[in-house]
Amino acid sequence: MHRPPVAEAEVADELASVRPDLVARFAAELPGARAAVLSRLWRAFAHEPMPWIADREPAGEELVLRLRDSRRLTGPAADPYRTGPYVRVVRLDGVAYDDPARLMTELGVPHAAGFAAELGHSAASLALSYAGREDHPDEWPRSDWAWEQRVVDGHPYHPNCRSRPGFSVAEQLAYGPEHGPVVGLGLVPVPATGCLVTGAWPQELRDGSRLLLPVHPWQAAHVLRRPCEGRLAAHPLMSLRTLAVPGGPHVKTALSARLTSSVRDISVASVAASATLSSFGEELAARMDGLLHVTRTLGAATAHSPDLAAVLRESPRDHAAAGEHVVPVAALATTGLPRSPRWTAALARLALVVGLRALELGVALEAHGQNLLAVLSATGEPLRLVYRDLADIRVSPARLARHGVRTPELPSRMLTDDPDALRRKLFGSLVGGALASVAGSGAALRDALGAAVRELPRTPDVVALCEAPLPVKALTLMRTSPGGSGDQWARLPNPLHWK
Template sequence: MSLVVTDPDAPSAPEESTVDRPPHPEAEVAEELAAVRPDLVQRYAAELPGARAAVLTRLWRALAHEPLPWITGRSPGPVLRLSGGRTLHGPPADPYATDAYVTMVHLDGTAYDDPARLMTDLAVPHGTDFAAELGHSVASLALSRANQPAHTTEWPTHDWEWEQRIVDGHPFHPNCRSRPGFSVAEQLAYGPEHRPVVALGSVPVRAEECLLTGAWPDELRDAGRLLIPVHPWQAAHVLKRAGDAPVDAHPLMSLRTLALAGGTHVKTALSARLTSSVRDISVYSIGLSAALSAFGEALAARSDGLLHVTRTLGAATADSPDLAAVLRESPQKYADTEAGERVLPVAALATTGLPRSPAWLAEFTRLALVVGLRLLESGVALEAHGQNLLVVLDRTGAPIRLVYRDLADIRVSPERLARHGIPVPELSGRIVTDDETTLRRKLFGSLVAGALAGTAGSGTVLRAALTTVVPKLERTPDLLALLQQPLPTKALTLMRLSPELPGDQWTGLPNPLVLEPGPSDQ
């Protein structure tokens, strides 16, 4: 059976286009869905226009603000001038908006509501692969939205239930739900927003063949072998073998990290590209995990009770990024449940309704900036986006403390640590840097352009919160840089269109305190 989902109001592609188009992911997902969950087909079709707008909004943000080499100029409107003489125009691009407000853009007068079709017809280097990812992002997002239960006002009780409330994925990445390599059945079986119970197996490896840091529990040992937890998708597609002795686990918002019944969180290798990166676990990160965990505990002890850092219990790899796992304690450990406290990822705050209160958002912004800027001044830049950063709420819903998890991508400045009399940990590699630009990008890009912007939902609301909070903060050089320069953020689309350039690439967004274009936006 061939099932094609179309939108009657969608604009047709330019008649003169001679681009060979592969099968559209929307139709591919519809056909698979008809076979595995026919009850969702109609809801999936109804969600497609909104999913296209959500991804197009993220793509338009990137086109309007990232230094893409084939965009030769930008004029008010905005109108983007492309190499070769074409023009692209759409609505004003709020770089901090999370609602899907871009439903149509125009390329040389032709209307597009489909981000994958737009990227295909832009015909830029590496655009074909990226267009396929955008199509998968739209289709997967529509599938995620179609499989949601009726709205409930009850707050979850388990940590994994909070994580599974994040349906739309990354608030600013066009590949917010791109899962190439996952069938529809696998998305339904493993995607956290689909609320599955996952059978998490393990692979036995002789202990002498493994790199192990920290402690490894007895229940994951057997006759001189380490039992390394392995995600079912990884077992099927990469390791080509089933995991042994499966146990029930609940996927968290990162999909490859799962919560076990006893509360332990297990980060597994997943050699698939989700949003920007292949989610394996490097031998480098396993080797540093114990030292980073101890360092994180020391940082938390210096935070006046405002920050907790989840401990890494153990990490092991069979000398391969494809077979590795990290065991972490649950952030729930840092909430006094008897006192009515809850801890939830910042990305889940939008599901509580709390950010709609300007006073609440200002207090949360103050807490996040105080903690982040203190650590930065001391020599540690957190990757404090909405997944890694969690907030503890008291019984009334007020934000009182922060919890941080996954230290693998922080940046540490030995010079700043020494200046403040903090013992310098034995770390090496990319984590270690004294470069001020790198340190500030890491924190500001993740915390302000990420967690705070995503919680605020628009530049206007973010500006109001910052305007309330900033005058009361200590005037450090880092804060002055935040106030006086464009706000750094990862150029996520540029990175996907530049596979030959490894590492992060950056752009500057209009400073949310003034909302005027910065130098990189001209």
């Protein structure tokens, strides 16, 4: 009999100390958590350009992968747009594996060991999230953070959907949004002369000639290594390091930990560009006929260090009228909405109209399910969209110029006139991420998109969306290619031609 994987055993031991009441439920949730991570991993094996996979062969209801070393991986036929834990077992040369970390270890491909450890953490943390979640009937939350805290599974397609290396069990329970905590942000005093500030830094976060920079307690303990008394009560959102202050702004804090794929600190360059980006976002929204709002950055400050910085943004809730709800697209599956093909098609139509109009103007939004929010009527109908966090958009100076818009002074990494790069940014996040996760399968996504694109003008961008393979980030390839830089991409079957 196999011993429990290291990460699972460590979590179980810690849990017995800090929350013994959750131990049995954690153990019961482990098989489902492993399957959820394994399903995401199998999707990557089936569709990402892994250098160690030689060939892929459909075999009825199964898919066979032939490895370059002559071994064979066999699992279910892989719908790249399907969500949920549908892969329970993958066989390597006939030996069954239900644990993604063990499978990755046995594969032994380059960089497998490090990635296997991440997969083990992801499955164990996901089981912890499942164990601590509360059942929600069909009632709708009353606060903006409560919508976000219903998203328990994390990224719908990344095997590292819940990987939080460096977080103890107690810290996950104290800071993970799915556990519903209130987090006391520390306020670190820094001389204003030693800070870069853009926008308006509020008076309540000043102390004479010093700025009070909000600091996440994990960052204070593990990175800054200084006592940091909690003075600002806030509720963690989906990204964990961004928190909602009741009646106030959303606070994006520096968190120098690798969550999913990226270290979540705040670069000095992003603080320097934040006010310009915010103004540019407002200008973009003004051209969208009321269908899109972009949350404003109220102020940003850094002590000239990515480890000690914060960004204050207005709440997306500010763009909803009485009786309306603002819901991250990633949370739509948790709302108890009376979803139907008509409803999904209406959301897809709204999202494509907004995303493609912005792209035509020259702005490719990274409109994944966390950045993109839907404003819903009291009965759940999608009315318009809210977009937050402009840090990873791409901007085309040539397209802007065609529409008489001056290109603002932005970091060079954001600027490109390459149509493929612009389309990858939008299509990969919006179609291959946000809308695919709401649809939940290739067939449902095909139907939703088909109903929407029939009403769109046949621009070159729309033709590419309808006819070319769909580009999405090759998330697992990037985690197993640590020597590379920048995004790497997979090309999925066009969902409009899904059978």
